[in-house]
Amino acid sequence: MNQQYDFGMIGLGVMGRNFILNVLDHGFSAAGLDLNHEQVEALKQEAEGKTVLSTSDTAEFVKALSTPRKIMLLVPAGKAVDTVIGSLLPYLQEGDLIIDGGNTFFTDTDRRFNSLKEKGIRFMGMGVSGGAEGARRGPSIMPGGDPEAYDIVAPILEAVAAKAKGEPCVAHLGNGGAGHYVKMVHNGIEYGLMQLLAEAYDILKHGAELSNEALAETFEAWNNGALESFLVEITAAIFRQPDALSQGSLIDSILDKAKQKGTGKWTSQNAMDLGIPVPTIDAAVTMRGLSALKADRANTAPKYSRSIEQLPLLDKEALINQMGEALHFAFLMTYAQGMHLLHEASSAYQFGLNPETIAKIWRGGCIIRAEILEDMRQAYQQEPSLANLVNSEIFRSPLLYGQRAVREVLSAAHQLGRPMLAMASTLHYFDAIRAERLPLNLVQAQRDYFGSHTYERTDREGSFHTEWGA
Ligand SMILES: NC(=O)C1=CN([C@@H]2O[C@H](COP(=O)(O)OP(=O)(O)OC[C@H]3O[C@@H](n4cnc5c(N)ncnc54)[C@H](OP(=O)(O)O)[C@@H]3O)[C@@H](O)[C@H]2O)C=CC1
Numbered sequence: 001m002n003q004q005y006d007f008g009m010i011g012l013g014v015m016g017r018n019f020i021l022n023v024l025d026h027g028f029s030a031a032g033l034d035l036n037h038e039q040v041e042a043l044k045q046e047a048e049g050k051t052v053l054s055t056s057d058t059a060e061f062v063k064a065l066s067t068p069r070k071i072m073l074l075v076p077a078g079k080a081v082d083t084v085i086g087s088l089l090p091y092l093q094e095g096d097l098i099i100d101g102g103n104t105f106f107t108d109t110d111r112r113f114n115s116l117k118e119k120g121i122r123f124m125g126m127g128v129s130g131g132a133e134g135a136r137r138g139p140s141i142m143p144g145g146d147p148e149a150y151d152i153v154a155p156i157l158e159a160v161a162a163k164a165k166g167e168p169c170v171a172h173l174g175n176g177g178a179g180h181y182v183k184m185v186h187n188g189i190e191y192g193l194m195q196l197l198a199e200a201y202d203i204l205k206h207g208a209e210l211s212n213e214a215l216a217e218t219f220e221a222w223n224n225g226a227l228e229s230f231l232v233e234i235t236a237a238i239f240r241q242p243d244a245l246s247q248g249s250l251i252d253s254i255l256d257k258a259k260q261k262g263t264g265k266w267t268s269q270n271a272m273d274l275g276i277p278v279p280t281i282d283a284a285v286t287m288r289g290l291s292a293l294k295a296d297r298a299n300t301a302p303k304y305s306r307s308i309e310q311l312p313l314l315d316k317e318a319l320i321n322q323m324g325e326a327l328h329f330a331f332l333m334t335y336a337q338g339m340h341l342l343h344e345a346s347s348a349y350q351f352g353l354n355p356e357t358i359a360k361i362w363r364g365g366c367i368i369r370a371e372i373l374e375d376m377r378q379a380y381q382q383e384p385s386l387a388n389l390v391n392s393e394i395f396r397s398p399l400l401y402g403q404r405a406v407r408e409v410l411s412a413a414h415q416l417g418r419p420m421l422a423m424a425s426t427l428h429y430f431d432a433i434r435a436e437r438l439p440l441n442l443v444q445a446q447r448d449y450f451g452s453h454t455y456e457r458t459d460r461e462g463s464f465h466t467e468w469g470a
């Protein structure tokens, strides 16, 4: 009898090839499919000696898999996913499972789930985080959809996932497109944290005049404290990277235009749809947009030249310390915004999410893994229905303490004329969410003035309209 393989992977690029190698490392047999022959050959070479089939023939690939078939896709989100599903259908049988592991928009997952269900094919939307290294050595995995479908593939996913405090960083998260929704918000938080770190770099470089070596040491020191996280760790390493093509550090030769594939923007857009503010993520998306306007910036810059050298000298040591505290505050607030969005989405889309489980599986493997996640997990363990982490006792003291540092670093940014849009948005979000009264009574008055939109009063029930100025 021919070999029957435990697991199938379609898309043998950055993520797919590393993920399938990870599966093989854990003693499972696996088949890989890609239309690109170079990728097929690369898998054959990298998996030499393992029980693997690498092919670009769909019929051969599907027939080689043991039933129910477990086929994961790591192809670009969008059309490619529908194309691959269409190419598989003639060969699949009832009960087989297709898993989309890409960064797919969650409503596409719902659509695919419903259409495949009619054909008797199981479908699962699943976020995967950790980049190439995570896929290879242990990612954080965010599956959603039918729990029975998850059970079919759980032994493989639990084996390959990262482990945090001995527990696998994978769990069935909820109904329908829940897995892809959680991954989208993960990426929104990722955007926020990355932008905050970029802003800190800018102020330390221009305000405290830190060299790349000093920046590396500063970020390393932070990574040994409350800010311990993957993103702080790699940021320190980035400052140490020499440039292979010219003198100096590589960071100084990288064009300041950040690209984006959509998940951060989707998070902001969907948060607006649900009426949940995520201003740090909005700011991060906006800054990617501003970074892309390189030619416009270059054109405008000479018209508003800076005179930094005339500015009062900032206390270097104080600024570095305040920046570390400010980042800790802003990191907490960014996770809080993302988790608040998940709380609302869970009821709006009936995902049935458990925030403690999400905090738990984000503690290892993923891009936003951080020491803070363990505090978050404990906060949700104490109060599972907590809507916003700002109201957690665990967060109260670091937020109260950290906000002062944020005000200091923002003041430095203002003096230097350097943008800290994410940091400022984070502080203003905090100041707004803790303000019992906001000046939006004026907005209501204006709406009623020009559009008879009515307003409510503070002293009596009902809806009121005034003939303003009459
Ligand atoms: N890179 C990352 O850090 C992360 C990526 N993701 C997500 O994972 C998914 C895959 O990303 P990534 O691995 O980076 O992308 P890559 O482009 O590196 O790999 C995608 C692979 O899929 C192949 N492919 C495309 N269409 C088909 C098809 N119809 N049939 C078979 N193979 C096909 C591509 O072939 P070809 O080269 O010929 O186009 C390529 O080999 C995306 O949704 C991405 O957003 C998720 C987490 C992290």
Ligand SMILES: O=C(CO)[C@H](O)[C@H](O)COP(=O)(O)O
Pocket (backbone or CB within 6 Å): 103, 128, 129, 130, 131, 187, 190, 259, 260, 261, 262, 263, 264, 367
């Ligand atoms: O999912 C990821 C990490 O978690 C991918 O790396 C994704 O591409 C990051 O988003 P963008 O390309 O928009 O920066």
